[in-house]
Amino acid sequence: MTGTEDVREPFEVRPLPVGFRIADWELGAVIGSGGWGTVYEAHAVGDDALVAVKLLPTGALAPGQRAALGELVASEVRFSTEADHPNLVRTRAVHTVEAPGLDTWDGAIALVMDHAETGLQDVLDAADTGRPIEHADRVLRGVVAGLAHMHTARRVHGDLKPANVLLGPAGAVWLADFGLTAELDGTHAHLPPVGTLDHLPPEWWSQRTGIEGAVVRPTADIWAFGVLAHQVLTGGLHPFPGATARARSLAAQTYARGTAPLRLDAGLPEGWRRLIADCLAPDHATRIRHTADTLATRIERLTDSGVPRRRRRLLPTAVAALAVLAATAAGGAALLQDDDSAGNKGGGTPAVVTDVHTTPTAGAIPADSDVPDELRPVIESAARRCTDAEITPALLAAMIKAESGFDTKAARPASEEYGIAMWTPAVFRAWAVDGDKDGDKDGDKDYMSPPDAISTMSLYTCWLDQRFKQEGMSAKDLPALIAAGYRTSDRSVIEEGGVPEAVRPHVKKVLRYLAEYEG
DSSP states (O other): SSSOOSSOEEEEEEEOTTOOOOOOOOEEEEEEEEEEEEEEEEETTTTEEEEEEEEEEEEEESSSHHHHHHHHHHHHHHHHHHOOOBBOOEEEEEEEETTTTTTTTTOOEEEEEOOOSHHHHHHHTTTTSSSSTHHHHHHHHHHHHHHHHHHHTTTSSSOGGGGGGEEOOGGOOEEEOTTOOOEEEEBBBBEOOOOGGGGGGGGGTTSOBBTTTTEHHHHHHHHHHHHHHHHTHHHHOOOOOOHHHHHHHHHHHHHHHTTSSOOOOOTTHHHHHHHHHTOOOOSSHHHOOOHHHHHHHHHHHHHTTTTOOOOOOOOGGHHHHHHHHHHHSTTTTTOOOOOSSSOOOOOOOOESSOOOOOOOOOOOOTTTSSSSSGGGHHHHHHHTTTTTOOHHHHHHHHHHHHHHHTTTTTGGGGGGGEEETTBOOHHHHHHHOOOOTTTTTTTTOTTSHHHHHHHHHHHHHHHHHHHHHHHHGGGGGGGHHHHHHHHHHHHHHHHSSSOOGGGGHHHHHHHHHHHHHHH
């Protein structure tokens, strides 16, 4: 699984050939795959109309699984037929595949649906981290409008996430995948205990699953919308840190217990920050007053003036140019990032100021440091992957210098550590992210690639930061603990109750470099 972690395992089956016919539709290329099947592009035999066909194989399923799948499909089709709304994808027809020579696909269920040009998850995967995606306002308007219609119809989506938002022609935004949609019985409904881990609300994990399934309310969709809105407005950044969906869900539970603050991306405009924070209220009772309808009204007001734009941090070399622009703009004011602590990636309040400061942003890499110029944007971009205040460009740079001296080809074969971030290949594979999407078209993740290695370092250190906070370890010692955990393991640091003796010289070097970079 990639990006998000679903409890369902994807099928790995050979695709049907191009031109294979199902009723009045001829299949084209595969355009996506999900938890229980594969989506194909298809054309109508008569008028060449373009559709998408979702195929759900049933042959390998046990009788109980087949029955459960049939119920989910019936629910999806029933809701799609009843719900007539421009922001909900339509299921046009359902067929049973007849393919006697293809055991995998014979008897599979085929759902013929509206054809999307792309999916929101694909857009986020290709987006620049830290910036709103193109047409962010239109996407969020469409998602919340579809959600409001569902809730008015007394339905809970149950699995709202970027992969279930489709973008169609002429700017269409469609909610999709209604297999987990449930009808409210009073104030709540019941769903099977499945879903996407890092989009489920914290209360999901503390409740018991009864005979009818897990309790779900519209507030679960509100939580998921808050996560999705943060991703749309930050180029895919999840509001809770972690290298895996499970780690991000644990971070959300830590926040809900009150042992960690909510740290939203620092570049969010204040109105959007408040809206997302309301969606991510830590419990159902607090979240209940924020309905999809009220969110739609707030989003209309927030987007009346156009697409939300990320406020960039100002480098010292750009200050003079900004001063000239500010002076010539009628009624203009300089918008600066006002961090509440060194390198804060969330939790700070953006401020409107009328003067221009000439000091560098806290946590940024000083212009006169020994960090190679070509690595600065890589390190700064990697640091933005974590919303915790401790994970700053300066800390990452200090750790990299201590690990490899910025040598991209560094190697310690005896301990199987390689590259600029000194990754052990097996450990890297468990955490790896693609840090150079633009130049790495096939999405490969390589521990010898500085963007991949440093971005993965950021996610791993972010997870270490959360682990040590959960253990109640001293906040002032976190940079040292993180450096020690990266060199050894989280367990070693926790069992020692601090920096293990064996890595103290290394950690001292990291802290010395950090002090230099922080000035």
